[in-house]
Structure formats: C-alpha cells, structure tokens
Amino acid sequence: MRKILLSILGILLIVISIFAARQIINNKKRPKSRVERSVKTVFVDTVQNKTVPIVIESNGNLLAKRRVELYSEVQGVLKSSYKLFKTGQRFKRGQSLLRIDDSEYYSSVKAQKSNFYNLLASTIPDLNLDFPEIAPKWQDYLNQVSVDKALPSLPEMASDKENYFINGRGIISNYHTIKNLENRLSKYNIRAPFDGILTQALVNEGTLVRNGQKLGEFIDPSIYELEVAISKTYGYLLKEGGQVTLSNLEGTQKWTGDVVRINGRVNPETQTVSAFIEVKSEDLKEGMYLNASLMAKEESEAIEIPRKLMLDNNEVFVVKDSLLAVQKVNPVYFSEKKVVLKGLADGTVLLSEPVPGAYPGMLVRIAEIENATDSTSTETKKGSAP
Template sequence: MRNIILSILGVLFIIATVFISKSLIDNKNKPKPIAAKVIKTVFTDTVNNTTIPIVIPANGNLTAKQRVELYSEVQGIFRNGSYLFKPGQNYRKGQTLIRVDAAEYYASVQSSKSNLYNSIAAIMPDLRLDFPDVFQKWQTYLSSFDLNKTTPKLPEITSDKENYFITGRGIITNYYNVKNLEQRLSKYTISAPFNGILTEALVTEGSLIRNGQKLGEFINPSVYEMQVAISKSFANILKVGETVSLTNLDKTETYTGKVSRVNGSIDANTQTVTAFIEVENSNLKEGMYLEANLNAKSIENAIEIDRNLLTDNQEIFVIKDSLLDVMPAKPIHFSDTKVVLKDVPNGTVILKRPVPGAYAGMLVQPFVENNTNNNSAE
C-alpha cells in the first residue's frame, strides 16, 4: 500500500513539472512590446543674417546741467527781497536772489570815493600850470565823477611826466582801493545768473549770514544731464551726439536725449568710462531715475537670439531631417536676455524656444500654426 501511494505522488510530481516547464517556455518566447516613438513639437526659426545694432543699457539720476551753489563771501543780515527765499521759487536772469545789509560797508566805500575825488580835485591847479595839454581830460573825468555810481576808469596816461605826477600824488593807489571796495560791495547782492528755480534754501530773511556760509542751490530746470558708466570695450565706439532713448522706471514715459560728453579716462577700479547724456523735457525733475539705451555700434551678418538658446559649449540646436543637432556659434555681444551670434549660415533652421531635455539626435517636428479662419454660420 505504501509503495502504491509513493508511485501515485511521483507521477503527480512529474506531471506538475511538465506543466510548469511548458509555462516557462511559453512566457520566454512571448514577444516584447514595441515602445512608441515620441516626436517632440518645437518652435523653430530660420536664420537670416542682418545688421544687428548693439544697444548698451545704462541708468542713472538726472542732474541739472546748469547748477549754482550759493555761498556768501561777506557777513551781514539777510534782508527781505521781492521774492521769498524758499525752495521752488522761480527767478529770472538778473533778479536778486539774496541781499545782505551793506549800509555800513557802503558808507566806507563812499568815503573812499570821496577821498579819490578830493585827491584829483587837489591836483587840478598844478595840471593847469604844468600839464596844460592833459588838463582837459582830467577836468572832464572830474566832471563826470558821480559818488552814487560806479567809479569810472581813470583817463589814459600818455607820458612819463604825467605818470610820475599822478602816481606821486597817490591817485592811482586810491583809485584801485576804491575799485577793490566796490568789487566787494557787489558781493552783498547775489543775482540769478540764468532763468531758474531755487531748489535749496538754508537761510531765512533776518538771519545773520557769515562769510563762507552756504546759502542754497539754484538750477536751470530746462536742461538735465544723466551720468552713466559704460564698459571700457565701448570707450572708442561711443560718440558724442549719439541719440539715446530714455525711459522712466514705470516704462510709461519715453524721452530722447543725446550724448553730450564722454570722459577721456577709464575708472581704474570699475574699468568703465563715464558718459553724459543731455535731455530736455518740461516733465523732467532733478533726481529722477531713468534708464537709457545707447547705440554703441552695429554688427554685420549676425543674428540675435535668446541667451538660454546658447549652450555652455557655445553651441546652438539646429534641426536637420526632423532631428536635433548642435552647431558651433560665435557670440559677439551679450545683453541681459539676448546674445548676438555670427557664423550661423543663412537658411539654417534653429530652435526659437528652449526645449527641456534637448539632445543631439532627438526626434522633433516644427510647430505649424493653423491660420484657417472658421466662419460661423448664421
């Protein structure tokens, strides 16, 4: 009985082994599924080499081209004028900005002028007797002498004898002393050198002004300049008179300026050259921050693409027979978002937008825009 049971179990084991072996053989010979080819749709562009202008971005603050810092060269009380000395006050050329009380100093000037007049009057009898040929011109000078006006220039001395006589009486010395006092007297009044506006006032009417004290600032609000720093590589290219496009930070206003000056030296620390852009507009104010685009030069037979289309190996992706390939390119100029390239043949089909995971040999197809217009039935 035991032998019969072992025989039956042996037969069942053999049968099971046969079935398992057959199943393994069938699974091994089963064909593997074929992976479907993935074709990436890409945006393309066809190369057409042209002349690319190199635009240099720069920025800076506006400052008035005509600016005067007002300082006092005399001491005295600040007297009221026809206009309040306050920021924002407009003045025309020649109008009085500041008037310092000069009553005491004026009296000393008048005293010196009177002494000069008396000195000349004292020599007139001697001139009539000893120098009758020059008497008349000195008499005319004395007649035109007005203590309330600026001292006129002394008559021209025509001979050595006349020169010795006039100099010996101390008249020339007295004359230049008076002119010196008159020159200083003029410093008690500061007039507007041009039509402009007061932007800073550091004193008020009635306050004591001291010698050397800063009084304020006066500018011409019609013409402004913006100082920008340009890379030294463009130092020999940037030209005076170049037109410059300027925009504000909000990109809502556009102004047109021109390069008025270019510094002849390069900053040793930053290796940049300073250029000054002149701009005129009634909407501009001193201190405004503007962005400028300067046309430095033009590159012939070149193209401009996005910087992210240029690989680290200075190559770009091109499309040949529906496959991606790489082509070496020569970058000429980099901006914040663009790069100018040379040595890319005309007619070459390149990527217009970057493709994630792109590699040479990748299967792609150009994106074709559907321009068919669907007309709705009425």
C-alpha cells in the same frame, strides 16, 4: 527491497519534477515590452541674416547742465528781495536772488570814495602848474566821481611823467583799493546768472548768513545731461554726436538726446566709460531716472536672439530632421536680454523658446504657430517597440 524501491521512486519523482519545470518554462510566453517615447513640441524661427543695429542699454539720473551752488562770500542778515528765496521760485537773468544787509559796509565804501575825491581835488592845482596840458583831462574825471556811483575808469596816461606824478600822489593805489571794495560790495546782492529755477533754499529772511555758508542751488531747467556708464568692452563703439533714445522707467515717455562728451578715462573700480547725453524737454526734471539706448553701430549678416537661447561654449540649439542639434555661433554683442550673433546660415531652423531638459539628438515636433498658445506646452505619444 523496500528501501531500494523507495529510493527508486524518489529519484523518479525528482526527474519528473525537473522535466515538468523545464516544460513550463519553455512553454511560457514572454509579453512584449512597451516603451514610452516622449516627443516635445518646440517653437522655432527660420534664420534670415540681415543688418542688425547694435544698441547699448544703460541708465542714470538726470542732472541740469547749467547749475550753480550758491555760497555766501560775506556776512550779514538776509533781507527781503523782489521774490521770495524759496524752492521752486523762478528768476530771470540778472534778477536778485537774495540780498544781504550791506548798510555798514556800504558806508565804509562811501567814505573811501570821499577820501579819493578829496585826493583828486587836491591834485588838480598841482597839475595846472606842472602839467597844464593834462589838467583838463583829470578835471573831467574828477567831475565824474560820485560817492553814490561806481568809480569810473582812470584816464589813460599820456606819458611816463604823468604816470609818475599820479602814482606819486597815491591816486592809482587808492583807485584799485576802492574798486576792490566795490567788488566785495556787489557780493551782498547775488543775482541770477541765467534764467532758471531755485531747487534748494537753505536760508530764510532774517537769517544771519556767515562767510562760506551754502545758501542753495540754482539750475537752468531747459537743458539737462544724463551720465551713463558703458562697459569698456563697448566703449570704442561710442561716438560724439550720436543720437540716443531716452525713456522713463515705465516706458510711457520717450525723448531723443545727443552724446556730447565721452570721458577719456576708464573707471578703475567698475571698468566703465562715462558718456554724457544732452537732452531738452519741458517734461524733464532734475533727478529723474532714465533708461538710455545708444545706437553704437550696425552689424551686417547677423541675427538677434534672446540670451536665454545661448548655451555654454557659444552654441545654440537647431532642429535637423526632427532632432535637436547644437551649432557653434559667433556672438558679437551681448545686452541685458539680447545677443547679436553670426555664424548661422539663412534657412537654419533655430529654437525660438528654450526647451527644458533639451539635449542633442532629442526627438521634437515643430509646433504650428497658429495653434500654439503656450511656448512650454509638450505632447507625449505612446508606441510599441519593434
């Protein structure tokens, strides 16, 4: 009996425990869950389509349009000239840039002229006998010949007989030999081909100059050219005569130039087309690095936005009923920082600043411009779930 009673009490205790546990579970109140909902503040612009000028940005180094590299075609010692042959020295057109000692060569030229004079003098008596009608003409020419001056041009031949006679005496061949010597003699004195400035001087007075040696560089500082490389994608937009805005790296100075030439060949390595911009200004110097803004064309019914707002697959974020949505657009031109696009209707609310972690359907609040101080600021609201 004792075992039976203990068994019955054990079973009753288990049943009461189960019943009590169920009562406790059923009577327990469930707390309502609280969900944090983040609403980011965004900055927007209202789309207003208009005509957008497409400006191609590029840069390059400035070079003088008229420049001469000076080389010696003769050999000799460099002599002092009217002005020192030094970098930064300015010369007028026709002024002597440098002079090479020509005393030895000049003496040989004078000797050749003297021989030519004697040849003419010995020919005059024969002309008086055989061609008395043309003898005075050659006598006048003989009187013009001087060993200290450039040889004058030969008289015109009046007939074939005169030509044969003069050629037979070797006068014409001697004349051309001397003219060739005179031409070489002029190379000892290099003159400025235009008003300009010496930008490089590689020799000094007293230096032995050799044939083919580079002496320096001479430029015209009044007109420059800027070569810029434009992607072949936009090469068709370039037109000769188009105006270009140039600026220095700091953006503190601006100049206006013109597109004067466009290369007809695409660089196979960079796939770019070279355009040459002509610009004139006293403030410019050769070698300056300039930025160029080429006005290529105008695109109607378009807008311009920062490139950072463009998504993959040519999409942008717009705001509809306080929710973000993506919309397909048609970009027509990309620059380094901007993109010109079409496909957005007037009045569309477009994000003006990127939103970190943005996704379609995201709940947002449009910032009030007058109170906005930071384009990346966010605001979080808390609420209870229904």
